[in-house]
Amino acid sequence: MENKHQLGFVFRQENCVGCGGCSVACQIHNELPENVRFRKVDRYEVKTGKRTKDVWLSHSCMHCENPACLMVCPAKAYTTRHDGLVVLDRDLCTGCGLCEQACPYDAVTMLESDGKAIKCNMCIELIEQGKKPACVDGCPVKCLDMDNVSQILQDPSASKEGIGYGDCLTKPNMVIIRKRT
Numbered sequence: 001m002e003n004k005h006q007l008g009f010v011f012r013q014e015n016c017v018g019c020g021g022c023s024v025a026c027q028i029h030n031e032l033p034e035n036v037r038f039r040k041v042d043r044y045e046v047k048t049g050k051r052t053k054d055v056w057l058s059h060s061c062m063h064c065e066n067p068a069c070l071m072v073c074p075a076k077a078y079t080t081r082h083d084g085l086v087v088l089d090r091d092l093c094t095g096c097g098l099c100e101q102a103c104p105y106d107a108v109t110m111l112e113s114d115g116k117a118i119k120c121n122m123c124i125e126l127i128e129q130g131k132k133p134a135c136v137d138g139c140p141v142k143c144l145d146m147d148n149v150s151q152i153l154q155d156p157s158a159s160k161e162g163i164g165y166g167d168c169l170t171k172p173n174m175v176i177i178r179k180r181t
Helices: 021-029 068-072 098-102
Strands: 007-011 040-048 051-059 078-080 086-088 144-148 174-177
Touching (some): 007 051, 021 040, 068 078, 068 098
Parallel strands (some): 007 174
Antiparallel strands (some): 078 086
């Protein structure tokens, strides 16, 4: 059943220059160790005729409608909020690592310092203050945003498919805007 309040990341893939500003802003805001990234930026080479161009995919936790992490967690450390955000209670985490293995988006990391899972929560502390997630504010070309998924999908240029990203059984909630602005 579709959540009419579902929040998700909105990514203008054609505008992304692959700078990693989103990833750095996230890492600083969340005070993550050097080797941990909630937001990753992947490069894809795409052929168009005889030319090849780089296309970037900025991604983190997809806050899935059917989150694999939640389904496999024996400690019930994952919950889904009213706005669809998938939240991890690290106090309940036992460090079994099943969530990390189950996530098709490589969004869960086992923290070396305590052996427990850690992941993006879309900066819920900022959202609750009426602000945008740190990664959104950290994007210098403004190709990353956060919004209501069902509303954004009404735009004909919006899709849950992009280069390096596609809809699957977990029903991820990132929207790709295909037209360049």
